[in-house]
Amino acid sequence: MFEFIKAWYTRKFSDPHSVTLLFLLLSCAALLYLFGEFVIPVLVALVIAYLLDWPVTKLEKLGVGRLLATTLVMFAFIGLVFAITVGIVPTLWKQLSNLVQEAPSMVEQGKYWLLHLPDSYPALISVDQVKVVVNTVEKKVIEFGQMLLSLSLTSLKDVIAWLIYLILVPLLVFFMLKDKSELAGGIAQMIPKQRRLISQVWHEMDQQIMNYIRGKVIEIVTVGVSSVVAFSLMDLRYAALLGTLVGLSVLIPFVGAALVTIPVAAVAMFQFGVEAQFWTVLIVYGIIQALDGNVLVPLLFSEAVDLNPVYIIVAVLFFGGLWGFWGVFFAIPLASLVKALFNAWSGQRENISEEVSG
Structure with a gap:
């Protein structure tokens, strides 16, 4: 085990470019955490x-x-x-x-x-x-x-x-x-001259961050306006407020949609009771969420996000716990950054175990 770790460390951090990337990453993380x-x-x-x-x-x-x-x-x-x-x-x-x-x-x-x-x-x-x-x-x-x-x-x-x-x-x-x-x-x-890996990660992340922020704003506006219009047509009270909450809920992937369901369902039940119109509100709300998740998100973020939903939820919990709202907002770009760092350090994905046995 020790030889395996030693071989991995020698391979990954004998390169000055890897050390520079690690130092920059740790410095930025410490800066954000402390200040x-x-x-x-x-x-x-x-x-x-x-x-x-x-x-x-x-x-x-x-x-x-x-x-x-x-x-x-x-x-x-x-x-x-x-x-x-x-x-x-x-x-x-x-x-x-x-x-x-x-x-x-x-x-x-x-x-x-x-x-x-x-x-x-x-x-x-x-x-x-x-x-x-x-x-x-x-x-x-x-x-x-x-x-x-x-x-x-x-x-x-x-x-x-x-x-x-x-x-x-x-x-x-x-x-x-x-x-x-x-x-x-x-x-x-x-930045020191040994910045080949930094440049690699930056070029990979720069366009992704831009696409993500622009796509997220478009998603918030589209989902929010659609919800306001739908709730208003169904004569639901507080349509503007609830529609805005639905739009903002997309900031928190998966979790936001579940949380905002509570006020929407509560207001609909208080206004209509457990009648047909109550279920109509929930069905229309479910359709909006389904279209957002299955049509709008793939359309807007197909190039910016290529992560498994499990990784996204873990990123939301982890970075949200560290930095609150901004950790949640940047959870997907930060998860993409972790993936880019892994790709940069993996290099050609050579087999370390072969070197140990040799």
């Missing part, structure tokens, strides 16, 4: 810059200068964000406030429905089982309310930080787009 909170504006700006680089590049190909192209795209992006903030956010906030006010009534109605289940299905469920479920749900609802209250209180001190982000992030995005070549050249100068 992740301080570099959040940079991460946000980097995501937006990746998203906006495509229209800037297209304008450049049409003969527009880099500075002018960046300025035009930034003005369009800021205008779009402002329009969304003014036109959509107030509606979502109003629906959220109304939903919070009606939440106790919804919980009581759900409790009443559960307590009467043994009368309808005595052979399947008992009163004691229902009481255990009701007590557990009530406890979780109280814990969730306390968590929301604590978040609202702690978020007050972050208002100034958010105001600073509103100024810093657009500036960072503008200069990242305008000075893309200079910034890339400066970073390249700081």
